[in-house]
Amino acid sequence: xxxxxxxxxxxxxxxxxxxxxxxxxxxxxxxxxxxxxxxxxxxxxxxxxxxxxxxxxxxxxxxxxxxxxxxxxxxxxxxxxxxxxxxxxxxxxxxxxxxxxxxxxxxxxxxx
Amino acid sequence: xxxxxxxxxxxxxxxxxxxxxxxxxxxxxxxxxxxxxxxxxxxxxxxxxxxxxxxxxxxxxxxxxxxxxxxxxxxxxxxxxxxxxxxxxxxxxxxxxxxxxxxxxxxxxxxxxxxx
Numbered sequence: 001x002x003x004x005x006x007x008x009x010x011x012x013x014x015x016x017x018x019x020x021x022x023x024x025x026x027x028x029x030x031x032x033x034x035x036x037x038x039x040x041x042x043x044x045x046x047x048x049x050x051x052x053x054x055x056x057x058x059x060x061x062x063x064x065x066x067x068x069x070x071x072x073x074x075x076x077x078x079x080x081x082x083x084x085x086x087x088x089x090x091x092x093x094x095x096x097x098x099x100x101x102x103x104x105x106x107x108x109x110x111x112x
Numbered sequence: 113x114x115x116x117x118x119x120x121x122x123x124x125x126x127x128x129x130x131x132x133x134x135x136x137x138x139x140x141x142x143x144x145x146x147x148x149x150x151x152x153x154x155x156x157x158x159x160x161x162x163x164x165x166x167x168x169x170x171x172x173x174x175x176x177x178x179x180x181x182x183x184x185x186x187x188x189x190x191x192x193x194x195x196x197x198x199x200x201x202x203x204x205x206x207x208x209x210x211x212x213x214x215x216x217x218x219x220x221x222x223x224x225x226x227x228x
Binding site for chain 2: 032034038041042043044046049059088090092094099100101102103105106108
């Protein structure tokens with residue numbers, strides 16, 4: 001069966017520091033991968049998606065970036081965090097039929 | 113662009129009773145998928161139910177069922193025999209059948225409280 005992992009689970013970072021969040025998927029090949037951000041009590045905002053290694057599409061211009069160095073690895077990064085980057089970050093995957101997205105456990109990011 | 117609207121920020125239900133969560137969407141497409149996700153306090157997003165727009169029959173999953181009205185662009189979720197574990201935030205989501213990479217649009221969610 002397929003599983004999706006995210007780490008770290010929780011992160012507290014000072015403003016201006018770099019960021020690296022990692023997402024990995026097991027049990028499937030060539031998945032579509034997605035990064036979402038969720039503000040407290042709100043819906044999900046799609047940040048990036050990837051249909052293959054090295055292929056990244058950005059949905060929202062901001063100081064975040066994403067990379068996909070391996071087929072089942074998706075990384076969310078920032079060179080300098082802003083206070084507004086605080087939130088809950090969810091990674092998701094979908095199979096080749098793209099019908100349903102399955103989510104990881106998420107990372108809580110607090111920028112102080 | 114597609115939009116998804118959940119007009120009920122909060123709902124409550126008595127344990128063992130039935131509750132219906134509303135969702136409407138706006139699209140010009142004829143083929144698409146609709147989803148309900150549950151997000152408990154752990155914040156893990158869990159798929160509850162999925163509906164293909166080309167299917168006339170409403171999807172059901174145990175105590176969860178949907179009322180899909182394609183012409184009205186309405187997709188409500190009915191939870192029967194509510195349990196304390198059903199307390200969570202519920203999100204309605206839309207995905208185009210033909211969209212690149214299977215991107216989904218989510219509503220802002222409905223927080224469901226279950227009273228014992």
